[in-house]
Amino acid sequence: MIKIAIDAMGGDFAPEEIVKGIEIARDRYPELAFELYGTEEAVRPLIQNFDRLTLVPTTEVIEMGEEPVKAMKNKTDSSMVRAAQAVKNGEADAFFSAGNTGAILSSAIFIVGRIKGVDRPALASALPSFGGPNDSFVFMDLGANAENKPSHLYQYGILGSFYAGSVMGIKQPRVRLLNNGGEEDKGDDTHKAAHQLMKQTASFNFLGNVEAREILEGTADVVVADGFSGNATLKAIEGTAMTMLDQLKSAIKGSGIRGMLGALLLKPALKSLKHELDFNDQGGAVVLGVKAPVIKTHGSAKASAVANSMGQIQTMVKEDLVGKTTTFIKENADALKAKKIEK
Structure with missing residues (x-):
């Protein structure tokens, strides 16, 4: 079973469209399981069926307009940071959010981690x-x-x-x-x-x-x-x-x-x-060069985009994109070290 950590509070239409999209994906992709990170009173009433779906309560939300790195460091119990941390800890295979782009990227790079050589x-x-x-x-x-x-x-x-x-x-x-x-x-x-x-x-x-x-x-x-x-x-x-x-x-x-x-x-x-x-x-945009699949979909994405992103993650995990990328980078270390002709 592939487990995906979801930032349920990220996005213009969160958590309603996020939860709706995850439930569509749950019924569409039987090999996926979902961990929704979010404010319990906002997310739990929206969930129709808890089959292969777990709610992990959090107390903070990173808003769309916040300074990314500062928000990531200061809001350690936010839905985004907790979801990224779950991937780092091996509790989930991939991380998804429709929230603050800069904060997603910061979480991907500083929490999930950058592949050596990138x-x-x-x-x-x-x-x-x-x-x-x-x-x-x-x-x-x-x-x-x-x-x-x-x-x-x-x-x-x-x-x-x-x-x-x-x-x-x-x-x-x-x-x-x-x-x-x-x-x-x-x-x-x-x-x-x-x-x-x-x-x-x-x-x-x-x-x-x-x-x-x-x-x-x-x-x-x-x-x-x-x-x-x-x-x-x-x-x-x-x-x-x-x-x-x-x-x-x-x-x-x-x-x-x-x-x-x-x-x-x-x-x-x-x-x-x-x-x-x-x-x-x-589907969503992929953060290439980090140690696990990280997908960021459009901030105004609706349920269909969320569900489609889950299928995209399933393909990435099954194809072992991160593992193949890591091997490729090791084998092409010299090519990645570009000649120093920079101004």
Whole structure:
């Protein structure tokens, strides 16, 4: 039985949507068991069935706007810290939260622990690809590190390529660096230096820079970014996608009977597109480079996203992603030590 430690209090719609999503997952995945960490009076009344589900009472909550490291250190009985501690102690196999991103990352790095050889763990997610040979691609870093050195971006290329190959089954993943132009000399000093490190490596299949407008077109299987740019790009994509879907719906409603009839004919295609673009239908983001599976889903995630994230964790544990990553890093220690051409 795979046991997952859940921060039941993290997220915009916690604990209601978290509990609802866990109960969906409990019925969907018979090999999973769940430990919910949260305020007893807030969580217990929401639980319909305690089969393979345990409530661990906590007294504190890390709010979305709190300073991450300070909150993690000061609120030791918070649902997030207790869940991460359970993984460190071997009481659970994985850690999940929809809460404060910075606090999740701090808990993952300082409590769960960083894999030896990884300088900066990164937040990675699979995004839909609307062209090329594969349905999705790995995008990282999505905000774990606001500032990066060239060697960090280089390591993301290695970690992302390994994840795409071992978990997503992509052979010889194509890696590109997010930049403000496709030319080799584009970008600031950090990105120019990172480009040279990636260009010279034999550790992954580097195909050069990529602009933000191109990343959904299937031009890469792994897109590497610094945390600030990656997070901003991800939110821009999510916001644009949802706005366009809403505008399309409004345009159809305002187009009269012909528009409504046309919409009925297109309904299957539109539903498929919405599924591709809606983060609630996808899993969460993975913290790559730590000693256990850590999944962080969107702060405004609903029950469906929570349930899907549980399936994602089940796959990660069954495939022994962390164990394979640790072995891979040991075997490629020299490659991970990027040449010192940093500014």
